[in-house]
Amino acid sequence: MKTILLFLFLFLPQDQLKVIQTESTAQSSTTTTVTESLLIGQHKTDEVVSIKTSPVASKPVVILAINTQAPKLRLKSKTCKPVQVGSNEYAVTEAGTHTIDILGLGVIDGELFFEELEVIVKVGGVIPDPVDPDDPYPPPTPPIDPDPPIKDPGLRVLMVYESQDLPIMSADQKLIFFSTRLRDYLNDNCVLSDVTKTREWRIFDQDIEFPINCDSVWCNVMERPRASIPWIVISNGMTGFEGPLPRNVEDTITLINQYK
């Protein structure tokens, strides 16, 4: 699936920031270059900006190529982490729809200027069914994934969060990460690693670092697309579930119980 959305909401004072977006998938190994960007104040750009280094990705990727004279760029998003892949080019690999704030800073002709853009990008991939906006957490009856996120046998659970979001999460949901009740439950039910002698569950910040060339279960599962944060991955080696973290400890245990 390839889907591209691009909205520009704010553009100050000149047309120095232009965003061109491309997407590629591993299946086709091709890259589509978007040659039109809507800009406030300009209906369309008439110049075509081609991306010379076409990415060949193992999963859908969106490249943001930012045309700007600004010497400093800063990209920020609550749900993804754009990675710089070239001069003024940033890759977004996390599946889902993301709002990205782009800030350009610089001096032109002796005058300090800054520009802001808010860009919404949608990266293809395995995206769960849309959630009810009145109830953003999944009911504890998810569909069975025929392709388990972790192939190794035994119950494994990964929870992913953004540490900066901890203060704004609900107390009940935050408790999932820290309560000894859930930790005891996971210790009682998850498989014991022969190598590390540790129960196979982890709680990771979405920006966690891994060793170079890491090929562990956890490195691989962290590579899988996530539509939102916080996120949970459950697998017993035959079936599994990937989706938003439930709202509290009870729902989390109920959900995991289905894959024991």
Add this chain to the structure above:
Amino acid sequence: MPELIINDENWLQHVAPVINGQQVSRGFSMRDYYNFPPASFDGSQSWDDHDLELIPRDAWDDLAADMERTKSRLSDIRMQSGPNGSYIPSLDQNGQGFCWAYSTTGAVMLMRAVQNLPYKRLSPHAVACKIYNFQDRGAWGALSLDFIRKNGVPDVDYWPEKSMSRQYDKTETWDNAKQYRAAEGWLDLDVEAYDANMIEAQIVTCLLNRIPVIHDFAWWSHSVVCMDYVVGNGRRILNSWTDSYGDKGMAVITGSKIKPMGACAVRSVVA
């Protein structure tokens, strides 16, 4: 064992106690703010550089009480994350004034427990020996945390506890240490700032979000890792004076003595 409380009345008798028949070691010395201003280390952040939202003071006690009720404090996680499901044993710095490496290493071990990474006892002596070329010298927590962010701290299989021997300073040791690194983005809190209430709020916000905060105490000449905010504006610390100190190495500090001379926080560790 009842919890050890250090307060404005009794603090003097707790500065350098004798434990297991031995006078304990400390080792904090004032940070060189001229050469190492706050957040000047690569990979560190000041509070202003990130988005952790301050928790209002009037919510602290309620949140702490709730964490106690649900057993979701860092100290609770410590109690179930050690070898074979037991608690994480205290570290033991005694012999050298390397508290400033032990406090940060303790924080790394706690964050590994939060993430349920395999328990491994780490060897802070390696960090201090490398920083000061095997000399027994005092320093402050952020200095060792910067080193641990870049190089990690080896486990005791590669650098035996409290060893000052150069024979362990080899490639395999530091390859091992890489898996026990603090992640980028650790917080270097500016306790020199004009607004002491703001600094206190930053520290408590970290603790209520289960982020361990290294405290360098001038009154104690000692650096320890702080795990919990305790109802009534107390701080539960984990010391590096073995499990014989306080309650399994822990104590609660209250009153004016909670204010550190320096503070930094480990937000994440590498997997």
